[in-house]
Amino acid sequence: MALRSLDNNLPTTPERPKKLAKVTTILPISTNDENKLPVPVSADHAIDYVLSEDLEAITDPEIKIQSLMEGLESKDWTKVCESLNDTRRFSLYHSTLLLPTLDKVMVIIVKAMKNPRSALIKTSIMTASDIFKSYGHGLLESSTSEAFDQLLLQLLLKASQDKRFVCEEAEKSLLVMVECMPSLALVSKLRAFVSHTNPRVRAKAAVSFAHCVSKMGLNAMKEFGLVSLILIAAELLNDRLPEAREAARRTVTSVYEAFTGDEDLKNLDLSAAESWQNFCASNLSPIQAQSLTKITSS
Numbered sequence: 001m002a003l004r005s006l007d008n009n010l011p012t013t014p015e016r017p018k019k020l021a022k023v024t025t026i027l028p029i030s031t032n033d034e035n036k037l038p039v040p041v042s043a044d045h046a047i048d049y050v051l052s053e054d055l056e057a058i059t060d061p062e063i064k065i066q067s068l069m070e071g072l073e074s075k076d077w078t079k080v081c082e083s084l085n086d087t088r089r090f091s092l093y094h095s096t097l098l099l100p101t102l103d104k105v106m107v108i109i110v111k112a113m114k115n116p117r118s119a120l121i122k123t124s125i126m127t128a129s130d131i132f133k134s135y136g137h138g139l140l141e142s143s144t145s146e147a148f149d150q151l152l153l154q155l156l157l158k159a160s161q162d163k164r165f166v167c168e169e170a171e172k173s174l175l176v177m178v179e180c181m182p183s184l185a186l187v188s189k190l191r192a193f194v195s196h197t198n199p200r201v202r203a204k205a206a207v208s209f210a211h212c213v214s215k216m217g218l219n220a221m222k223e224f225g226l227v228s229l230i231l232i233a234a235e236l237l238n239d240r241l242p243e244a245r246e247a248a249r250r251t252v253t254s255v256y257e258a259f260t261g262d263e264d265l266k267n268l269d270l271s272a273a274e275s276w277q278n279f280c281a282s283n284l285s286p287i288q289a290q291s292l293t294k295i296t297s298s
Contacts, residue, residue, distance in 0.1 A: 112127075121158065125169045253296065277289075
């Protein structure tokens with residue numbers, strides 16, 4: 001009898017793999033080990049925010065100025081912070097050396113304010129404040145005017161932020177700006193921002209606008225336009241945000257005090273208050289005129 005071919009053998013059923021018992025690994029309870037290296041602190045906390053009065057002059061400014069732009073344009077944000085602090089020192093103690101590159105420096109400051117790192121934003125805002133202190137009267141010249149417009153917008157945006165320490169620093173910088181720059185020229189710049197579509201930016205601009213107007217005399221107000229001032233204030237009195245409305249009331253009060261102090265009004269038969277009422281009535285709508293006279297009569 002012929003032998004069966006081995007190929008015809010029935011396939012053998014493979015054995016099922018045996019299930020392995022699950023083993024639960026018990027992790028050791030972590031304990032403080034004094035031999036372990038500490039967790040590194042975020043670099044944001046390592047940045048020093050130096051007050052202007054604590055900054056010192058640069059020992060070799062003529063040499064240092066040659067590498068300043070390279071540091072400001074660095075890809076390392078901590079290096080940029082260091083260079084911004086050097087920029088502050090130049091603006092405070094060696095302003096003539098920084099002046100030729102001031103427009104480029106301001107562009108870099110604006111760029112730093114747009115950076116997501118809070119440390120870099122705050123340092124750039126502090127730099128802007130020191131630049132206002134040193135170059136306030138020259139920032140609106142043609143060479144730096146466009147850069148200033150962008151800088152002003154960023155400060156208003158940062159002052160509108162919810163991040164408190166950035167917001168507070170921007171508000172301080174705006175105050176320094178108002179104190180150090182010519183009021184008439186600055187009011188003309190702020191005029192565009194008091195009608196900004198962003199209500200928070202509009203409110204911050206209104207605050208700076210009111211501060212500027214409070215520093216202006218009657219002649220400067222007339223040069224800007226008394227009618228323009230009360231029209232802007234009347235619009236802001238209806239703003240959504242209380243901060244803008246309060247700034248508008250301060251603007252109205254400043255214009256009223258300057259207007260009623262005009263020597264030319266003393267030669268008229270009307271009182272100063274009556275002249276003010278006539279002025280408002282002839283240049284505003286009845287509702288607007290009533291709102292302004294109500295503020296000055298209270």
